[in-house]
Amino acid sequence: MPLQSDLPVLDDRRYKDIVNELRTRVPRYTPEWTDLNDNDPGMALAQLFAWLADMLLYRLGRVPEQNYIKFLELLGIERQPAAPALAEITFPVLPDSPQSTVIVPMRTQVSAPADDGGSPVIFETDKALVAIRSRLLSVQSDSGFDFRDLSAANQTNSQLPGADGDALAQTSVPTTDQGFLPFGELADAGAALMLGFDSAQPLPEVNLDLAFYLVNQPGEKSSYSCDLPETAFFPPAVLVWEYWVGTYWTALTRAKDDTRSLTRSGHMVLKLPPKGKMQPATLGQVAEPRYWIRVRIASGGYEKPPILFAVVTNTISATQAETRYDEVLGGSDGEPNQKFTLQNAPVLAGTLQLEVDEGDGFKVWKEVSDFYGSGRDSTHYALNRTTGEVSFGDGLHGRIPVGNVNNADNIVARTYRYGGGKRGNAPSGAIKTLASSIPGIDEAAVGNLWAATSGRDEEALEEAKGRARGTLKSKCRAVTSEDFETLAREAANVKRALTMPLAHPDFPGVQVPGVITVVVVPDADENDPAPIPSEGTLRTVCAYLNQRRLLTTEVYVAKPTYKQVSVMVELVANDNADLAEVRDGVEKDLLKYFHPLTGGDTGEGWPFGGDIFYSRVYSRIFTQEGVQRIERLVVTVDGVEAPECRDVEIPEGALLYSTAHDVRPSYEYE
Numbered sequence: 001m002p003l004q005s006d007l008p009v010l011d012d013r014r015y016k017d018i019v020n021e022l023r024t025r026v027p028r029y030t031p032e033w034t035d036l037n038d039n040d041p042g043m044a045l046a047q048l049f050a051w052l053a054d055m056l057l058y059r060l061g062r063v064p065e066q067n068y069i070k071f072l073e074l075l076g077i078e079r080q081p082a083a084p085a086l087a088e089i090t091f092p093v094l095p096d097s098p099q100s101t102v103i104v105p106m107r108t109q110v111s112a113p114a115d116d117g118g119s120p121v122i123f124e125t126d127k128a129l130v131a132i133r134s135r136l137l138s139v140q141s142d143s144g145f146d147f148r149d150l151s152a153a154n155q156t157n158s159q160l161p162g163a164d165g166d167a168l169a170q171t172s173v174p175t176t177d178q179g180f181l182p183f184g185e186l187a188d189a190g191a192a193l194m195l196g197f198d199s200a201q202p203l204p205e206v207n208l209d210l211a212f213y214l215v216n217q218p219g220e221k222s223s224y225s226c227d228l229p230e231t232a233f234f235p236p237a238v239l240v241w242e243y244w245v246g247t248y249w250t251a252l253t254r255a256k257d258d259t260r261s262l263t264r265s266g267h268m269v270l271k272l273p274p275k276g277k278m279q280p281a282t283l284g285q286v287a288e289p290r291y292w293i294r295v296r297i298a299s300g301g302y303e304k305p306p307i308l309f310a311v312v313t314n315t316i317s318a319t320q321a322e323t324r325y326d327e328v329l330g331g332s333d334g335e336p337n338q339k340f341t342l343q344n345a346p347v348l349a350g351t352l353q354l355e356v357d358e359g360d361g362f363k364v365w366k367e368v369s370d371f372y373g374s375g376r377d378s379t380h381y382a383l384n385r386t387t388g389e390v391s392f393g394d395g396l397h398g399r400i401p402v403g404n405v406n407n408a409d410n411i412v413a414r415t416y417r418y419g420g421g422k423r424g425n426a427p428s429g430a431i432k433t434l435a436s437s438i439p440g441i442d443e444a445a446v447g448n449l450w451a452a453t454s455g456r457d458e459e460a461l462e463e464a465k466g467r468a469r470g471t472l473k474s475k476c477r478a479v480t481s482e483d484f485e486t487l488a489r490e491a492a493n494v495k496r497a498l499t500m501p502l503a504h505p506d507f508p509g510v511q512v513p514g515v516i517t518v519v520v521v522p523d524a525d526e527n528d529p530a531p532i533p534s535e536g537t538l539r540t541v542c543a544y545l546n547q548r549r550l551l552t553t554e555v556y557v558a559k560p561t562y563k564q565v566s567v568m569v570e571l572v573a574n575d576n577a578d579l580a581e582v583r584d585g586v587e588k589d590l591l592k593y594f595h596p597l598t599g600g601d602t603g604e605g606w607p608f609g610g611d612i613f614y615s616r617v618y619s620r621i622f623t624q625e626g627v628q629r630i631e632r633l634v635v636t637v638d639g640v641e642a643p644e645c646r647d648v649e650i651p652e653g654a655l656l657y658s659t660a661h662d663v664r665p666s667y668e669y670e
Contacts, residue, residue, distance in 0.1 A: 085424030085455030102440035109435035138196030143184030147284030161429035196290030235261035246279035320424030332401035336394035345388030424455035491544030495523035577626030
């Protein structure tokens with residue numbers, strides 16, 4: 001039975017209510033008290049006790065909320081801390097650099113301006129990068145029948161936004177018409193992609209890191225299969241890498257392949273031969289001599305030829321974070337449950353290395369989520385990543401750090417990284433300011449080709465409460481549709497999720513037994529009209545669900561399908577209204593109404609597959625300030641105008657987004 005009727009009725013009276021109630025009771029109990037004005041001494045006492053009662057009622061009213069939070073702690077539910085944004089940054093080398101290679105150190109800091117006007121957003125490179133001076137100037141395909149020069153397309157697509165007036169701003173998934181076919185239309189055995197580097201100097205003997213960005217093909221569902229971890233991947237084609245020695249091609253060693261034989265975006269690392277073995281030559285459609293590397297299809301073939309957007313050199317991943325070293329937290333006084341606070345927060349998971357000197361030198365202590373499994377001598381500490389608070393045990397559960405008389409500051413954070421939040425989701429081309437100069441790097445050309453993704457603010461308390469209900473139901477096992485959605489939101493930077501039973505991404509419209517597709521929408525900035533999860537987010541959700549699904553369930557994690565909607569409305573404004581303000585207000589409200597994260601009637605995002613009801617759009621516009629009446633309203637979805645005064649059906653699982661609306665206000669003229 002529902003328990004709503006059994007909930008206690010809390011006293012919500014406040015100071016004024018209590019004072020007024022006292023005034024009404026005075027004539028009943030003490031009729032001789034006739035002066036009830038504020039200057040009466042008795043009323044001063046009444047107001048004092050009313051103030052005390054107000055404070056007491058307020059504290060008692062917080063007890064249920066405190067019990068709820070304690071219950072969440074008992075279940076192990078905590079607010080998820082802010083997550084850092086991820087980006088890929090390119091570090092071009094100056095053409096006149098005296099060195100053929102430049103090492104970009106790990107943790108190199110590059111900043112982007114903050115949208116909120118605050119301090120710049122700092123990104124740090126995750127690894128060191130060996131950047132080469134030689135430039136990738138020529139790209140051509142050899143289909144086995146002819147050569148095609150793709151240099152112009154690759155140069156245009158790899159140009160950072162803002163570098164010139166014709167540069168493309170890469171803020172979303174590239175379209176097919178922006179890409180090119182690296183192996184031709186057939187992509188059969190023998191076809192090759194040739195990469196030509198400028199011939200000013202021979203290529204050095206280093207590991208060459210090439211970033212490949214692919215385009216999703218028409219009709220192809222952007223999804224990932226959550227296979228068992230041991231499932232092997234067999235590429236559709238066997239690729240071999242070779243370099244030109246002057247008269248023939250010879251094998252080149254491949255050290256790493258994140259692209260799975262150019263079936264997805266990623267990095268390819270090649271071990272270049274000793275300096276001098278590669279010889280420049282003019283091959284194919286390129287008239288200038290180049291140092292050539294090619295990737296050739298040795299056997300097999302692609303069901304659908306890959307479409308390449310760009311090949312970029314000197315690019316490395318970066319995280320929106322800053323690193324601190326040797327930060328002194330303080331000294332232990334031997335008391336149980338000691339707490340120390342780091343100077344910076346939120347702290348990235350797994351980055352804090354804490355050392356304690358108990359008289360015999362600094363030793364590394366281990367981070368744990370809590371002390372329930374810690375023994376008396378367990379050198380453990382707990383970290384609140386959101387606040388940066390470090391806690392130690394009480395001597396029974398977790399060791400108490402021994403005070404060191406020779407070192408009053410014997411607790412030191414050797415290193416940790418901090419950062420995170422939506423403010424790190426910088427647009428393409430914005431991450432371009434080096435914190436310190438690197439000799440040989442062209443600082444004016446540093447930047448990110450793609451927008452940073454995955455930045456997330458700290459989880460709100462109400463969101464944690466909602467997640468707790470789903471966690472109790474799922475019991476960390478994905479069985480029902482709600483279980484999959486709850487666990488998907490827990491796994492990564494996912495704001496919304498939809499479970500589609502019996503839906504297979506490769507067979508749309510066909511019910512496939514045992515298959516479940518989970519559509520995920522990232523927690524992106526509200527300025528992004530159509531948030532798309534990154535490949536890393538999809539893989540993370542896949543791995544998380546794979547550990548919790550039933551063995552007989554085949555799970556896929558997919559990107560959302562969007563339908564673009566625009567509204568044309570002719571309206572009459574009040575005579576005292578400003579037409580520009582009315583237009584901007586209506587357009588802003590419509591943009592929010594059709595947003596996948598903040599839209600809909602509830603403000604929690606447009607519902608998956610939710611139809612557009614003409615009457616609700618009409619009433620939403622009509623209630624805007626300054627609108628007198630609506631003369632005409634037309635809804636357009638994906639370029640197709642819907643009949644007036646008719647609802648618009650949206651396919652199952654699809655979401656809406658909008659970038660602009662045509663609002664035409666005018667005054668009433670007689």
